[in-house]
Amino acid sequence: MSYCVLRSKSAGYSYLFVPGLHKTISMSSLKMIGGVVASRRLSGKALRSQSAELSVLLAQNKFTNLRTMASKAVTMENINPNIVKLEYAVRGPLVTRAGEIEKELLKGASKPFKRVIKANIGDAHAMGQVPITFIRQVLSCVTYPENIDKSDFPEDVKQRARDILNACGGKSVGSYTMSHGIEMIRRHVAEYIERRDGHKSDWNNVVLVGGASNGIKNCLQLFINDLDGKPSGVMIPIPQYPLYSASLAEYGLEQIGYYLDEDKQWGLDSAELERSLTEGSKHCNVRAIVIINPGNPTGQVLTRENIEAIVKFASEHNLFIFADEVYQDNVYAEGSKFFSFKKVMTEMGEPYSKMELASFMSVSKGYMGECGLRGGWMELVNFDPDVKANLFKAISAMLCPSSLGQAAVDCVAKPPAPGEASYDLWLKEKTSVLQSLDKRAKMIAETFNQMEGFKCNIVQGAMYAFPQITMPPKAIEAAKQAGKAPDVFYAFQLLENTGICIVPGTGFGQRPGTYHFRTTILPQPALLQEMLDIFKGFHEKFTKEYS
Amino acid sequence: MSYCVLRSKSAGYSYLFVPGLHKTISMSSLKMIGGVVASRRLSGKALRSQSAELSVLLAQNKFTNLRTMASKAVTMENINPNIVKLEYAVRGPLVTRAGEIEKELLKGASKPFKRVIKANIGDAHAMGQVPITFIRQVLSCVTYPENIDKSDFPEDVKQRARDILNACGGKSVGSYTMSHGIEMIRRHVAEYIERRDGHKSDWNNVVLVGGASNGIKNCLQLFINDLDGKPSGVMIPIPQYPLYSASLAEYGLEQIGYYLDEDKQWGLDSAELERSLTEGSKHCNVRAIVIINPGNPTGQVLTRENIEAIVKFASEHNLFIFADEVYQDNVYAEGSKFFSFKKVMTEMGEPYSKMELASFMSVSKGYMGECGLRGGWMELVNFDPDVKANLFKAISAMLCPSSLGQAAVDCVAKPPAPGEASYDLWLKEKTSVLQSLDKRAKMIAETFNQMEGFKCNIVQGAMYAFPQITMPPKAIEAAKQAGKAPDVFYAFQLLENTGICIVPGTGFGQRPGTYHFRTTILPQPALLQEMLDIFKGFHEKFTKEYS
Incomplete structure (x- = not known):
């Protein structure tokens, strides 16, 4: 069960030689029929004379043997091309x-x-960054509940562990949670967002995820579609975080790059957005725009004015907004301040306040840096209810994000409050x-x-x-x-x-x-x-x- | 920014009425152009007369207003149809x-x-199943390393925690691990497989995953391809575990069902496999076969002879084998014994021992039942090296599976050995x-x-x-x-x-x-x-x- 790729010495193009098929096939046909199909025809009895045939062809000196391959079921010829x-x-x-x-x-x-x-x-x-003690003490208690009674951990740690365990099936973090996460933690996240933005957040719109990347991919997946024979396109900043280019390639979505302006502190320029959209619209249906704020890899923090301009642009063109806001706690420069897209959109009033948005957050960044725990959330704003139901359905087949990642999310969304036993240490560490x-x-x-x-x-x-x-x-x-x-x-x-x-x-x-x-x-x-x-x-x- | 779906009272078909476009569009065209494209044309200045126009059409009494929709960027009309x-x-x-x-x-x-x-x-x-103490004590130590010195946990627990932490960046489970998992744990899994099967396992072929479902989806994804204008098909048992039907639908892969024989204790019959393949080959390239053993939802444990017959069938048709073996520890019936596909294939000799296989295992099942931790592994056997490299590349964009899920995998792959402090309790609990x-x-x-x-x-x-x-x-x-x-x-x-x-x-x-x-x-x-x-x-x- 093997086949060879031969290069014709005269014609300068390649053939697939399939022993047993008694013919050679051009490379373009090879792509069409796939190694598997060809080799399946080969299997069983048809395979006897393969080496003899091959030697004859090579002896005729018309071909160079480029490579002989075992006809694996999955080869570089028939693998998902998007993965390549x-x-x-x-x-x-x-x-x-x-x-x-x-x-x-x-x-x-x-x-x-x-x-x-x-x-x-x-x-x-x-x-070398040291973990936040509060998070780790809570994790230590939920994984081994005897620690709640036996350890000398602060009372708020113990209470938090009890609360999380009470929200788990059978009071064990070994149980599956709901696919979109533990309700109590989703509520805490919504409260966190309300404190951050000064606007209402509905916990039903909060989905806990196994790291922001998971949530981003879940949402990007909604756009896979060939409408009018054209693929969907997604606008992403250049430079961008390569999860986006990787996921778009994987999903067969078109990447429409818009350049950040290096001379203006990597800000966004409306004219450049328009140029990019016009260019992209030639070969795809541009349906969404990704913004990373604070920026990765570029480190900028968008001004409120800049965010408003982006929101107007997205509204004008009915684009869905991906707000990658995982670095929202990481703002250093004097005069810079983090504004969430949801806050700005909401304060701009209608029609902007009704726009669809997914905002992403992670416990891997900020002051926590808990990358290995795989915890994060997304807030889904103004989704069509049927679309949201379908997204939830798709998520449910993957069962649930890590319960311990969710526990870490809980500690981030609802950190120790002033007056609680862990507060001082938590604040000092943060x-x-x-x-x-x-x-x-x-x-x-x-x-x-x-x-x-x-x-x-x-x-x-x-x-x-x-x-x-x-x-x-x-x-x-x-x-x-x-x-x-x-x-x-x-x-x-x-x-x-x-x-x-x-x-x-x-x-x-x-x-x-x-x-x-x-x-x-x-x-x-x-x-x-x-x-x-x-x-x-x-x-x-x-x-x-x-x- | 809204549009309406109108049903023509005379013709019995539906129109999309797009205010501002000055025309109606049939439903099939609507599917082609997508709500978004239509509504984008609407945005901005073109939108003024919408309600007037709509009333005129409705007043002419030719249409029924089926529904008025806000023109969301993502609607049921333009969402990824596979998700639906x-x-x-x-x-x-x-x-x-x-x-x-x-x-x-x-x-x-x-x-x-x-x-x-x-x-x-x-x-x-x-x-109500109680967690295995060894696993939880180890987790409690790796999340809060002070427990290693302060707790009265057994010495093997403490040593295991030290080993895992030493294998983590910065000795913290908060660090990203390698995308395919921590090397030490992958080695322990390979040793586990060697003990189970009595055959060599290469740790380079072991990939740690955030639950078996993740691994299964990663591998299924390799098959997304339209060769010769036909989609790839994957054979799955009927009844099956719906992760398979869900993932195939999501990926646009064809589901080729083969019936398990209820009268023969849900065993597999070669004639039924052939029937299913022949049927499926009419409209797709059948490229892989899924076997769930022990069976979900059917509870059967395949005999060695049955596995051999499946392997021969897969070899004859050059099919990639998905061996879903997450219940390998859950065998109850007298006379029933778990044989891994890898073991059987290996012992059948060539060409069978060279076949491509992915075998899946999870910490969610067995005696552990640690579903919430999201830990598991897959062993990739006889992959084309380039294909494997591409799979690893795709996995890398998702960063890594949960470090704590991996820690649980380590405890399962390398449980306490006889003579070690935790052995007796572990054995009793298991x-x-x-x-x-x-x-x-x-x-x-x-x-x-x-x-x-x-x-x-x-x-x-x-x-x-x-x-x-x-x-x-x-x-x-x-x-x-x-x-x-x-x-x-x-x-x-x-x-x-x-x-x-x-x-x-x-x-x-x-x-x-x-x-x-x-x-x-x-x-x-x-x-x-x-x-x-x-x-x-x-x-x-x-x-x-x-x-």
Whole structure:
């Protein structure tokens, strides 16, 4: 059961040779019929003379054998093509290489550095951030309820654990919860949103999810449709967080990029939105717009005016709004303030207050950084009730998000209140994390801006800097020789020479001819300083080498 | 911004009236153009005369106004049609109604019963099963590492917690893990599989997942493709677990049902497999086969001979095998034994030992019943390396499964060993759960078989009975009147009259003209006895009423 891809020496195109079928098939037909179909015809008795036939064809010297493949049921020829297209740079080849280097170092390999610094992913605890005690004490009690009586945890921790357990089937976090989450926790989230925005939030619109990415994918999925023979399109910022490009590729949805304005602190410009929509509408039905605020990878915090302009634009074109607001607690710059899309929309009045919106939040970011627990929520605003019912139905087949992720959500949505036993410690820990992130945000932008060939916007919020680098022409040439994009080439050089792992701008998108990278601001201050010093040294050497 | 669906009184077909567009559009065109496209043309300035125009048309008395809709960005007209098709009966309308009844009871409603018994879902802890201490002590330590020093937990618990934390970034379960899971735990799973099967398992082929459903969907997704203009098809058993029908609908994959043989203890028959494949091949490329063993909802445990026949069939037709083996620990009947597909395939030698297979396992079932933690794994056997790389890439965009779900997987894959401090208690707890399930499995089948009009196969394994019921013709008529399938009608009657929530056979599929339902065997013995007594009484009354 095998087949070969042969390249015709004269014609310059490829054939699939299927032994037993007594014929060759062109590559375009191959794509049509699929390896599986062909090889199924082969199975059983039809298969005897395969090697003899193949040798005859090769002996006639008309073909080169490109590759012989076992005819697997799933091959690169018949796999879901959208999965092949999908890219997710935050965990791409560079990160794989970083993992290999770590293993090499462990085995005693000699390198010009002693450790890998993973500045590629917003993974706070991995970079030394300490968990919030309140969250962890509650988790420790709900997983092992004897701790409620036996431990010396504060009373509010114990009460919270009791409340969560009472909301679980059989009073165990081992039970399935409702698919959209535990009702009590959904109510707490709605109260949190009301406090944040000063406007009503209906807990029935709150869905707990196993991380914001899950919720985003659930909502994106609603748009898969070929109306009028055209696919649906979704507008996303460029640069963007690659979950969006990956999910759009996976779902066969069209990615309609709109550029953020680097010169205006990565803000959004209405004219650019219009340009992007007009361009996109040529080949798809543009139906939704994604906004990431505070921005990832770009670190901007949108002004209220900017949000209003986006809402008007979306209303004018009847676009559904995805408000990715997972960094809502991460705002550092003086004068910057987080406004939720829901708040702004609501305060703009009708028709804007009636627009459809999904807003996403996560326990992985903010001051918590509990990425591994997989907890988050989405608020679904102004959905058609039938559409919402269908979304809930789709979610239900996946049973439920992690009960412990939900427990963490509860601690975030309803943190200790003033006067409660855990309040002081909770506030101290939260403040300390956010102040330190603030300091690091400033430190990183300042350092980059002192480096020749670097230009870095202020990190107003989120957890990343996204500086632009000037690439010497010789480096661009060397990258071309290496078959890599210039920023990817730079990032690999940085990794191999210093152990610093960043993500090149290519993974997020950038204006053609510009080069960027994303680094987190998460290494603890001493390590961050070390990283920036090493970075500086590398960059000088790199620039010299390629000038 | 609204539009109306009008029905022409003379022609008997519907129009979409779009104010501002100055024309009506037939329903088929509406489907083509989508509400959004139409309503987008409406937005802004074009909208002034809408109500005037509408009144004119209605005044001409040619149309009935079927409904006026706000032109949402996502409507039932332009939503992903696959999401509308998707059904998941285990959490369907019956379960929603059960939840409402629970709330009504809480509010003091007078009902002929005092509580709802949820026998609809395999949710062990919710039905009173006690968590395994070892798992929970480990979780309590990894979430709050101070417990390692401060608690009086056994030494092996503390060591396990240390091992898991050492395998986490920053020694915190709040860090992201690798997308396919923590390496140490993947190695432990491979060792578990080796002990189970007596054959090599490569930890690189083990992927940790947030519940088996996630893994199953990840693999099903590989098959989305239109080769030769035909969609891919996947063979699934009828009756089946509705995650499969739901996911196939969601992905636009064709569901090719093969009937299990109720008279042969729900075994598989090669002739039926061939019939199903031949039938399915007419309109799609059949590329994979799903087997659930032990069976859900049917409770059978396949014999080794049966598995061999399936493997041969799959090999002959080059089908990828999905082996849903999440109930591998749940085998009760004398003479029944669990054989993994991988073990059987391996021992059959080539070409069978080279076939592609994905096997799924979960911490939600077995003796653990930790549904809420969302932990599981899949073993990917004989994958094309490029296909595997693409699957891993797709998984990476979702970051990682819950670290705490993974910690639970570790405790299941590597339970306490003889001689270790937790071993005796762990064995006692495990044995007690499995023995009790064994007793309940027998009790439920015996009771059903004593009831008139019931026929129930032995529950050899898993957590469910799937009895057949004879429906009196008058009941079938009454169901028709109520617009319900007869088994759905029966299940609703049962729920409203007794508070017992089961899932009708329609949700799983059954041979036309037969009626079944699925009930779990999970209520604790006393409650199960009570449930069966109530059930018996209801069934007698129901039969009398409709005879």
